[in-house]
Amino acid sequence: MNSIINDIEIIKSETTKINDVDFNNLAFGSVFSDHMLECNYKDEKWEAPKVVPYQSISLDPSAKIFHYGQSVFEGMKAYKDANEDVYLFRPLDNFKRLNISAKRLAMPELPENYFMDGLKALLEVDKDWIPKQDGSSLYIRPFIFASGSGFHASPANEYKFLICTAPSGSYFSGKVKVLIEQTYSRSANGGVGYAKAGGNYAGQFYPTQLAVEKGYQQVIWTDDTSHEYIEEAGAMNIFVRINDTLITAPTSDRILDGITRKSIVELAKAEGINVEVRKLSVHEVVDAAKNGTLKEMFGAGTAAVISPISGFGYKDEDFELPELEDTFASFLKKRITDIQTNKVEDPFGWRYKV
Numbered sequence: 406m407n408s409i410i411n412d413i414e415i416i417k418s419e420t421t422k423i424n425d426v427d428f429n430n431l432a433f434g435s436v437f438s439d440h441m442l443e444c445n446y447k448d449e450k451w452e453a454p455k456v457v458p459y460q461s462i463s464l465d466p467s468a469k470i471f472h473y474g475q476s477v478f479e480g481m482k483a484y485k486d487a488n489e490d491v492y493l494f495r496p497l498d499n500f501k502r503l504n505i506s507a508k509r510l511a512m513p514e515l516p517e518n519y520f521m522d523g524l525k526a527l528l529e530v531d532k533d534w535i536p537k538q539d540g541s542s543l544y545i546r547p548f549i550f551a552s553g554s555g556f557h558a559s560p561a562n563e564y565k566f567l568i569c570t571a572p573s574g575s576y577f578s579g580k581v582k583v584l585i586e587q588t589y590s591r592s593a594n595g596g597v598g599y600a601k602a603g604g605n606y607a608g609q610f611y612p613t614q615l616a617v618e619k620g621y622q623q624v625i626w627t628d629d630t631s632h633e634y635i636e637e638a639g640a641m642n643i644f645v646r647i648n649d650t651l652i653t654a655p656t657s658d659r660i661l662d663g664i665t666r667k668s669i670v671e672l673a674k675a676e677g678i679n680v681e682v683r684k685l686s687v688h689e690v691v692d693a694a695k696n697g698t699l700k701e702m703f704g705a706g707t708a709a710v711i712s713p714i715s716g717f718g719y720k721d722e723d724f725e726l727p728e729l730e731d732t733f734a735s736f737l738k739k740r741i742t743d744i745q746t747n748k749v750e751d752p753f754g755w756r757y758k759v
């Protein structure tokens with residue numbers, strides 16, 4: 406990869422908001438660091454990225470993002486170890502997935518050095534914003550959207566690639582109860598489910614609101630044809646433990662190929678846990694809940710890390726998960742976060758020193 410780090414212009418903010426932030430009480434993604442990366446696509450090419458003060462952006466009201474939703478994003482985290490060295494987790498996988506998403510939405514793909522060097526330049530300027538507190542990190546949101554204008558329903562000719570960052574704590578504030586969805590669908594065969602497209606999230610908001618009204622925090626999506634197979638949740642992939650076997654659904658064009666998910670599969674196997682990547686029916690989970698073999702369910706994602714699920718709703722019934730002492734969720738969460746924060750060796754080569 407050809408480095409462009411020396412071509413990245415850096416315009417520093419004259420003020421800082423960092424002293425207003427309580428790093429011991431961070432919510433998720435609600436305060437933003439002082440700078441952002443900005444890169445424009447025009448005349449069929451990406452212009453050099455710049456680090457600029459975090460600020461509003463101005464767009465034409467006919468920009469295609471507003472009308473046709475051409476928008477894709479990523480979610481990553483930067484961690485600081487005890488020596489204040491900065492690490493990312495499998496960042497090239499986020500870069501590749503951003504381009505997979507962009508391609509599906511007919512948007513221009515980004516060169517690898519724009520993504521990686523842009524991110525490094527931004528993290529260097531805002532390194533004081535990376536929390537040191539256990540359980541906190543700097544959440545990184547790279548995104549591309551159509552800034553080009555016109556009401557014609559066709560791809561825009563101008564785009565923006567931005568990276569904004571937010572020092573963040575946990576995504577969920579309490580216990581996570583999920584509803585296994587039987588009416589609405591997140592995605593369909595041949596659709597955009599595998600892309601991290603903004604519209605995939607907008608489409609989930611209404612069914613999730615209905616679930617929240619009934620006391621659940623997330624929806625577990627099932628396949629769109631039979632609603633019989635568990636796919637993933639709103640913001641994370643799903644793992645189910647039946648007896649001592651950990652099961653997760655295979656990825657498909659309906660499911661986001663989560664980086665945490667695939668890391669957990671590899672990590673659990675390396676730790677001697679029996680892992681099955683296979684179709685998992687709702688009936689199997691309900692039967693296991695009824696006969697006591699359902700031991701755990703948890704979500705896995707960058708924002709969610711590993712979030713244990715305390716219970717689930719299916720049709721008109723509610724099922725509680727047992728409260729075990731030693732869970733796969735807590736064991737795997739410690740293993741993965743220790744690797745991410747450079748507390749232990751990383752035999753997989755996932756950690757990336759910035």
Ligand code: PLP
Nearest residue numbers: 640641642661663664665706707
């Ligand atoms: N599924 C969905 C719908 C998500 O939004 C996310 C979060 O990024 C995930 C799964 C988990 O993916 P990753 O582990 O790459 O963050």
Ligand code: COI
Nearest residue numbers: 480481640706707708709
């Ligand atoms: C992430 O985990 O990074 C995501 O993008 C999920 C998002 C809904 C917060």
